[in-house]
């Protein structure tokens with residue numbers, strides 16, 4: 001697993017906040033669809049979670065890039081913000097294109113031209129595997 005995506009579906013706030021018309025639950029569903037449609041289930045895990053702080057800028061998504069040790073915080077703003085418990089953090093704005101979000105967080109050696117359902121079945125997912 002290269003990337004863990006957690007999407008806040010906490011009814012307290014993130015179900016009432018919207019990014020490009022989608023609340024936390026809708027973002028979760030779309031991200032899971034994108035991962036499924038592109039055969040990325042072995043590389044990207046998308047799971048719901050409760051409050052991860054920064055609700056003011058929600059809906060909130062945290063992405064852990066396990067391959068690099070980085071964590072990327074997503075919300076409805078771009079740039080620095082101060083949030084409870086976590087202090088000053090840097091947000092990336094949730095893009096309308098959620099495949100773009102997934103793509104931004106995968107290792108650069110993943111070549112999307114070759115990620116298809118058929119290629120995943122045959123194990124042809126990384127450039128180096130050709």
Ligand code: FES
Nearest residue numbers: 008014051052055
């Ligand atoms: S309720 Fe979603 S981050 Fe707090």
